[in-house]
Amino acid sequence: MLQSKRGLIVGLANANSIAWGIAEAAHKQGAELGFTYLNSAIEKRMRPLAESLKADFIYPCDVNDEASLEALFAGIKEKWGKLDFVIHSVAFAQGEDLKGRFSETSREGFKIAMETSVYSLVALAQRAVPLMDEGGSLLTLSYFGSEKVVQNYNVMGVAKAALEASVRYLAADLGPNNIRVNAISSGAIKTLSARGIHGFTDMLHLTQERAPLKRCVTAQEVGEAAAFLVSDAACAITGEILHVDCGYNIIGM
Numbered sequence: 001m002l003q004s005k006r007g008l009i010v011g012l013a014n015a016n017s018i019a020w021g022i023a024e025a026a027h028k029q030g031a032e033l034g035f036t037y038l039n040s041a042i043e044k045r046m047r048p049l050a051e052s053l054k055a056d057f058i059y060p061c062d063v064n065d066e067a068s069l070e071a072l073f074a075g076i077k078e079k080w081g082k083l084d085f086v087i088h089s090v091a092f093a094q095g096e097d098l099k100g101r102f103s104e105t106s107r108e109g110f111k112i113a114m115e116t117s118v119y120s121l122v123a124l125a126q127r128a129v130p131l132m133d134e135g136g137s138l139l140t141l142s143y144f145g146s147e148k149v150v151q152n153y154n155v156m157g158v159a160k161a162a163l164e165a166s167v168r169y170l171a172a173d174l175g176p177n178n179i180r181v182n183a184i185s186s187g188a189i190k191t192l193s194a195r196g197i198h199g200f201t202d203m204l205h206l207t208q209e210r211a212p213l214k215r216c217v218t219a220q221e222v223g224e225a226a227a228f229l230v231s232d233a234a235c236a237i238t239g240e241i242l243h244v245d246c247g248y249n250i251i252g253m
């Protein structure tokens with residue numbers, strides 16, 4: 001499905017990462033992959049994983065740093081000359097903003113969450129476009145907390161709502177360039193991001209009880225859906241938020 005396609009994966013931290021599920025699936029479908037890491041602690045965990053998929057490159061990148069993005073895309077241009085897809089699997093909020101009262105979110109905390117979790121997609125898109133002459137595909141990761149209130153998700157829910165809106169605006173903007181922009185709204189998965197979040201294990205149990213499929217989704221399953229969305233099989237799908245959550249989102253009471 002992804003034979004002769006070249007994809008950049010941003011957000012691989014370790015073997016629990018959603019980005020890892022996506023990387024494995026994309027590799028299985030024949031994609032050539034390149035990866036980024038934020039710092040040396042993350043590099044240590046992700047490098048062996050990326051190498052096991054015969055990564056064409058592993059570059060440092062801080063999505064909040066313009067110079068770092070410039071260097072990344074200069075590297076990609078030199079190495080590949082073109083780009084077929086980008087996986088954006090990045091989000092951040094301060095721990096203090098992922099608990100308690102949303103109304104108490106600080107200006108700085110709000111800014112940090114929005115910049116890292118939302119603007120970073122726009123920043124990547126800007127630089128990917130010139131490498132996608134013949135079209136391409138951008139994919140980001142969202143979560144149900146963008147649509148309905150999920151206790152403690154707080155500022156990330158607001159950021160994910162902005163991320164999903166950004167997917168639509170980017171899709172409209174880049175459609176004439178034959179660049180598709182989509183998101184997967186994943187069910188809860190125990191990743192590095194989810195670790196240390198108070199009550200996360202209870203959330204997983206509740207999901208298993210309430211979701212139509214009576215279980216939680218895996219990063220590998222999100223990966224399979226992601227591989228489809230960035231492939232030509234999804235050539236008419238853009239601006240879409242695809243729920244890959246064992247059906248959790250359809251349940252009311």
Ligand code: 1JT
Pocket residue numbers: 091092093094098143150151152153154156188193194197203
């Ligand atoms: C971030 C974190 C983004 C955790 C995230 C996330 N998207 C989903 N999760 C898991 C999650 C987190 C909370 C939650 C439900 C799911 C942490 C680091 C910043 C980015 O609340 C019920 C808080």
